[in-house]
Amino acid sequence: MRLLKIFPAVFLTVACCGQPDVPAYLDENRPLDERVEDALSRMTREEKVAILHAQSKFSSPGVPRLGIPELWTTDGPHGIRPEVFWDEWDQAGWTNDSCTAFPALTCLAASWDRELSALYGKSIGEEARYREKDVLLGPGVNIYRTPYNGRNFEYMGEDPYLAGEMCVPYIQEVQKNGVATCLKHYCLNNQECNRHIADVSLDDRALYEIYLPAFKKGVQEGGSWSIMAAYNLYKGQHLCHNQYLLDGVLKGEWGFDGAVVSDWGGAHDSDQAAAYGLDLEFGTWTDGLASKGKSYDAYHLAQPLLERIKEGKVTDAQLDAKAARVLKLIFRTAMKSGKPFGSLNSPEHLEAARKIGAEGIVLLKNDPAASGVKVFPVELDQVKKILVVGENAIKMMTVGGGSSSLKVQHEVSPMEGLLAAVGDRAEVVYERGYVGDPSGSYNGVTSGQDLSESRSEDQLIEDAVRAAADADVVLFFGGLNKSSGQDCEDSDRNNYSLPYAQDRLIEALVAANPRTAVCLVSGNAVAMPWVDAVPAILQCWYCGSQAGNSIADVIFGKVNPSGKLPFTFPVQISDSPAHNLGVYTCGADVDYKEGIYVGYRWFEHKDIKPLFAFGHGLSYTEFEYSDFVCDRKLCQNGSLHLALKVTNTGDREGKEVVQIYVGEENPLLERPEKELKAFAKVSLAPGESKTVKFEIPASELAYFNPDSHSWVLDPDHEFKVYFAAASDDVRGSLPFRTR
Numbered sequence: 001m002r003l004l005k006i007f008p009a010v011f012l013t014v015a016c017c018g019q020p021d022v023p024a025y026l027d028e029n030r031p032l033d034e035r036v037e038d039a040l041s042r043m044t045r046e047e048k049v050a051i052l053h054a055q056s057k058f059s060s061p062g063v064p065r066l067g068i069p070e071l072w073t074t075d076g077p078h079g080i081r082p083e084v085f086w087d088e089w090d091q092a093g094w095t096n097d098s099c100t101a102f103p104a105l106t107c108l109a110a111s112w113d114r115e116l117s118a119l120y121g122k123s124i125g126e127e128a129r130y131r132e133k134d135v136l137l138g139p140g141v142n143i144y145r146t147p148y149n150g151r152n153f154e155y156m157g158e159d160p161y162l163a164g165e166m167c168v169p170y171i172q173e174v175q176k177n178g179v180a181t182c183l184k185h186y187c188l189n190n191q192e193c194n195r196h197i198a199d200v201s202l203d204d205r206a207l208y209e210i211y212l213p214a215f216k217k218g219v220q221e222g223g224s225w226s227i228m229a230a231y232n233l234y235k236g237q238h239l240c241h242n243q244y245l246l247d248g249v250l251k252g253e254w255g256f257d258g259a260v261v262s263d264w265g266g267a268h269d270s271d272q273a274a275a276y277g278l279d280l281e282f283g284t285w286t287d288g289l290a291s292k293g294k295s296y297d298a299y300h301l302a303q304p305l306l307e308r309i310k311e312g313k314v315t316d317a318q319l320d321a322k323a324a325r326v327l328k329l330i331f332r333t334a335m336k337s338g339k340p341f342g343s344l345n346s347p348e349h350l351e352a353a354r355k356i357g358a359e360g361i362v363l364l365k366n367d368p369a370a371s372g373v374k375v376f377p378v379e380l381d382q383v384k385k386i387l388v389v390g391e392n393a394i395k396m397m398t399v400g401g402g403s404s405s406l407k408v409q410h411e412v413s414p415m416e417g418l419l420a421a422v423g424d425r426a427e428v429v430y431e432r433g434y435v436g437d438p439s440g441s442y443n444g445v446t447s448g449q450d451l452s453e454s455r456s457e458d459q460l461i462e463d464a465v466r467a468a469a470d471a472d473v474v475l476f477f478g479g480l481n482k483s484s485g486q487d488c489e490d491s492d493r494n495n496y497s498l499p500y501a502q503d504r505l506i507e508a509l510v511a512a513n514p515r516t517a518v519c520l521v522s523g524n525a526v527a528m529p530w531v532d533a534v535p536a537i538l539q540c541w542y543c544g545s546q547a548g549n550s551i552a553d554v555i556f557g558k559v560n561p562s563g564k565l566p567f568t569f570p571v572q573i574s575d576s577p578a579h580n581l582g583v584y585t586c587g588a589d590v591d592y593k594e595g596i597y598v599g600y601r602w603f604e605h606k607d608i609k610p611l612f613a614f615g616h617g618l619s620y621t622e623f624e625y626s627d628f629v630c631d632r633k634l635c636q637n638g639s640l641h642l643a644l645k646v647t648n649t650g651d652r653e654g655k656e657v658v659q660i661y662v663g664e665e666n667p668l669l670e671r672p673e674k675e676l677k678a679f680a681k682v683s684l685a686p687g688e689s690k691t692v693k694f695e696i697p698a699s700e701l702a703y704f705n706p707d708s709h710s711w712v713l714d715p716d717h718e719f720k721v722y723f724a725a726a727s728d729d730v731r732g733s734l735p736f737r738t739r
């Protein structure tokens with residue numbers, strides 16, 4: 001297949017003066033638009049249609065006659081998917097396609113570190129490049145609307161500013177490899193349940209203020225060369241051919257010049273696919289060639305499109321507009337010369353995965369246990385016996401979860417990471433404690449683990465409790481997993497509680513040994529009825545190939561935790577906005593009645609205390625905030641200048657995420673109490689102070705006025721800026737006024 005990527009010598013014609021004359025579309029020194037126009041002028045109508053749809057599960061044909069190569073896509077978003085058969089989801093059984101699994105994007109978002117996002121993008125981009133992929137299907141920036149969404153682990157949390165800021169460096173660095181990102185899933189795909197029929201209705205403010213900004217930033221600042229249109233509907237049209245959001249907003253208002261790719265099987269209507277937004281169709285009738293006589297030729301952007309053009313229902317100009325975008329994508333990626341060669345599974349990538357994992361892990365709670373001693377960090381010179389309990393200490397988590405499932409050379413489990421860190425300095429024993437899902441396979445990739453267990457639930461708890469009694473510390477590893485109905489594509493959770501009787505086990509463990517810590521491996525919030533009894537809680541996410549090492553680094557204090565939650569943990573599901581209002585449904589009509597009050601915006605608006613707030617995360621040291629400075633007056637179109645001093649008052653080096661929120665007093669249109677508008681991660685030695693400065697453009701402070709369909713900053717109005725360590729931990733505030 002790659003042979004097609006060699007530029008055809010046949011087109012090197014000889015000009016009158018005897019110099020080789022390169023056709024304009026092959027000349028990389030020319031502007032893209034010129035090259036595209038030239039290529040289009042040489043292509044037949046059939047060739048133009050051919051490049052608009054898939055030829056296999058993950059590739060589209062180029063124009064072999066002109067030496068324009070195929071385009072190869074791959075999942076995404078936290079590792080390069082194993083090769084699948086031409087027309088099947090099953091892995092093809094290659095032996096050279098194991099990748100580095102990077103931490104799931106929830107963890108990256110929890111790092112609040114733009115430099116780590118750049119490292120992530122660089123590393124995964126290099127892996128995509130080595131595997132000769134042209135388009136990486138990610139990152140995902142759908143907003144966390146409900147803890148039930150099975151795909152939250154693939155996204156960057158509940159705040160549009162955080163998700164937007166964190167996706168930009170990822171995109172830019174991936175694309176430096178000549179690999180396009182495909183920002184997904186545009187948009188309003190905030191639940192998996194009935195994702196193909198869910199027709200979302202919401203007000204324009206919620207659309208523009210909450211659900212669109214991360215996509216806009218990814219497109220405009222990140223410069224993503226492609227975007228994936230989602231499965232769901234908006235205003236009765238599927239997103240894959242949605243006139244309002246593709247033509248109106250994305251290509252119109254934002255001036256997106258890349259290609260709109262359908263989610264796999266997301267296109268449903270030949271007329272709409274021809275008329276609106278969609279440029280490149282994948283996965284229709286997902287059995288492709290094998291599916292009951294329906295072939296790739298029957299895709300909406302294949303024969304049906306040709307027929308419509310011949311019947312005069314669709315113009316050649318409309319066809320050219322789509323083909324131009326796909327050509328541009330090919331020129332930017334598959335056909336780009338001088339690309340780096342990339343690398344796979346390099347020590348640098350494994351190190352990057354370990355680092356990102358450790359920096360994203362969030363220390364939720366670290367009170368002294370009944371013994372008066374803090375559990376974390378576990379000091380190895382003070383413990384002789386460590387008991388590890390729970391299936392998630394040993395279960396491989398890189399296999400499963402849907403399209404983001406991976407094949408890795410090796411995954412370091414939490415247990416393996418702990419054992420490696422402890423060495424012979426203490427005894428580490430393991431008890432299963434509960435049985436979750438002992439299976440482990442996805443599309444032919446199997447974990448190879450035998451997790452079968454014959455003991456009863458009672459017996460497992462009894463055995464774990466017995467072992468806990470004489471341990472110096474108990475580390476429970478539980479949470480969710482990548483099985484259907486948990487953190488997994490194509491289904492939502494139907495329960496906010498921990499599954500598999502884990503609550504009962506945790507309560508029994510902490511009763512037996514007060515020095516019990518709960519380490520949650522999940523990409524979602526869960527209920528914690530035992531929160532007051534348990535002294536220490538660590539949110540470990542899905543950290544990929546190096547998970548166990550990242551976790552051990554934090555537990556034993558090699559890395560001082562600095563992650564902060566990218567979404568709110570409600571105490572109970574009925575506290576969460578969509579559930580509180582009874583509008584989380586799996587039906588066809590999904591009404592986002594909560595409007596702009598998503599995540600912490602809702603909890604603050606309704607004065608509901610969360611279990612753990614957005615932006616929360618502890619450290620092994622302490623930080624003091626002081627010397628707050630803020631412009632008193634803001635020019636209408638100027639920037640807001642801020643400064644503060646952060647001091648590490650503890651005895652360990654550490655990193656702090658300084659969060660800046662802004663709220664308007666008595667706004668003309670109701671607004672959230674405060675919203676995240678800036679953040680910075682600062683590294684400080686013990687006793688060290690640093691002045692952190694921010695400049696927030698006035699445009700970031702505006703709200704979307706649905707009547708004028710524009711962003712508005714109320715003139716001569718009083719605002720407040722909040723200098724915070726978490727959304728519920730404000731260390732100082734200052735007023736300012738607009739002109």
Ligand code: BGC
Pocket residue numbers: 075076137184263264403
């Ligand atoms: C998912 C996408 C994924 C695609 C290709 C779809 O089911 O929603 O995120 O990129 O499959 O695997």
